[in-house]
Amino acid sequence: MQNVTPGVSKFMNPVTVILVVVGIVVVSLLGTSVYIVDQTEEAVVTRFGKFNAIYGPGLHFKLPFGIDHQYLVNVTTVQTEQFGFRTLRSGVSSTYSNLTNESTMLTGDLNIIEVEWIIQYRITDPMAWVFNVMERTETIRDVSRSAINMLVGDRPIMDIMGSQRSTIENEGAAFMNETFRGYGLGIDVIAVKLQNIDPPAGVQEAFDDVNKAEQDQNRLINEGQQAYNAEIPRAKGEADRLIQIAQGYEAERINKANGDVARFNSVYEEYRKAPDVTRQRLYYEMMEEVFKDDTETVIIDRNFNNFLPLRDLNASRSSGGAR
DSSP states (O other): OOOOHHHHHHHTSSHHHHHHHHHHHHHHHHHEEEEOOTTTEEEEEETTTEEEEOSSSSSEETTTTTTTTEEEEESSSSSEESSSSSEESSSSSSSEOHHHHHEEEETSSOOOOEEEEEEEEOOHHHHHHHHHHSHHHHHHHHHHHHHHHHHHSOHHHHHHHHTTTHHHHHHHHHHHHHHHHHHHHHHHEEEEEEEEEEEGGGGGGHHHHHHHHHHHHHHHHHHHHHHHHHHHHHHHHHHHHHHHHHHHHHHHHHHHHHHHHHHHHHHHHHHHHHHHHHHHHHHHHHHHHSSTTOOSSOOOOOOSSSOOOOHHHHHHHTTTTTO
8 A cells, every 4th residue: 555645645636736737828828928029129920930910119919829929120220240350349449350251352453452341231121031031141241242342353452442442332232232122131231331451461561652652642732732722813813903904004095095086176176267376376285395394495486586585694504504
């Protein structure tokens, strides 16, 4: 005959077992029928594995025991992928590791260059993100590497390190977005940002010399442009001043000529009315104009009929003798 402990026997009675089973069922029911969606997320809900609905932030209920299943997708946070390097520790003193197998590329002029870059993207279609592509992160990285390698391979090394940097970023983002839309990935690439662009370590000094020479060239061009901008306005101002002076002289000469013509016409009209009087008056005016500054000459007519003025002979002698 088997001995049974009275306390254990009391605990294992049918009522207690039923209560335990009911409690487990209730807990499982509540645990599998309630879920919370964060403010940065949206929930893609499936029923029996088929898409059912998308719900926003908050407390939501679903059919329990795996009938409904939710996939929480972060749709507001900008996510980042790094290429050619990895951030091991971020902060005031960040630590990075270089991945040359991702950063080393061949340029359009057959040079080797190391390019590091990041892409920033946001999930715009949660349902497409959940269902359309299985290896999402690998797809993003493969497409991004393909785009940057293509753009770098189309350009010479100096353009990549200089003037074409922003062009590569813009065209890279456009190419990636077009490809991801074709795949139905449900994301939007916000930005492509090139980080370090360096030649291989063995030729770094030569490239530094080339960059310094280009900087000196740009500096001299800017200085020349500044000198040009300073000199041209001054020369234009001087030219405008000379033109204004010439125009003023032109107006003066024209006005004087017009005045002379008007005076001549006036004199001519008077001459027609009284030729002898006018001729004599003109003669006197001309002689007065000719001798107005001469104080040593005395004019008399050839017949000595005019009045002979008395002269100071001593004054004439003191000034150099009589004439």
